[in-house]
Amino acid sequence: MKKVLAFAEHFGACRATFCNQSETVYPFSGAITKERNMRHTIFMLGLLLMMASQVHADALTLKKGVDAFGQKDYAQASVIFKRLSNKGDRIAQFGLAKMYRYGLGMDPNYSKALKWYLQAAQQNYAVAMSHLGEMYEQGLGVDANADAARNWYRMACSNRCSDGCLHLKRLDKVATK
Numbered sequence: 001m002k003k004v005l006a007f008a009e010h011f012g013a014c015r016a017t018f019c020n021q022s023e024t025v026y027p028f029s030g031a032i033t034k035e036r037n038m039r040h041t042i043f044m045l046g047l048l049l050m051m052a053s054q055v056h057a058d059a060l061t062l063k064k065g066v067d068a069f070g071q072k073d074y075a076q077a078s079v080i081f082k083r084l085s086n087k088g089d090r091i092a093q094f095g096l097a098k099m100y101r102y103g104l105g106m107d108p109n110y111s112k113a114l115k116w117y118l119q120a121a122q123q124n125y126a127v128a129m130s131h132l133g134e135m136y137e138q139g140l141g142v143d144a145n146a147d148a149a150r151n152w153y154r155m156a157c158s159n160r161c162s163d164g165c166l167h168l169k170r171l172d173k174v175a176t177k
Helices: 002-011 034-070 074-086 088-101 108-121 125-137 147-160 160-177
Strands: 012-020 020-025
Touching: 002 088, 034 074, 034 088, 074 088, 088 108, 088 125, 108 125, 125 147, 147 160
Parallel strands: none
Antiparallel strands: 012 020
16 A cells, blocks of 8 residues: 555656646646656556456465365465455355354354355355355254245356256255145
């Protein structure tokens, strides 16, 4: 953030040449010059690059979390997943929900599992939708509700989740008997 502020201060007042006239341009003064436009473009590109590097760093961190989960290092996975979940990463939210649901490295907590599955599902993460259906069907952390389960399975299936389709087909068979 300090780099952004320093860059923004540099972007402040600048000397510009436009139409062979020299003038001092201040931010929001209304005077627009080619140099000011160029500085603005460079500033915006700098911000985009900084944001892109953060996204790349988060992707590498997510990979570390997934690797830790796969190696059953649940303490490390939960630290990474919690941080990324709070930033809105749907895959981390799903991983954290699964850890809470099955008590992987922590005590099972169905209400927290539901919270994180729901947040991932709201970002169109179909596997999370299917897991929400399972929780509603089995009454884990909520009252068992076949209609809610069916709705989650239907949404998962419409988002190309084969498990959601299989669960939906199974529930529909049970309902027709």
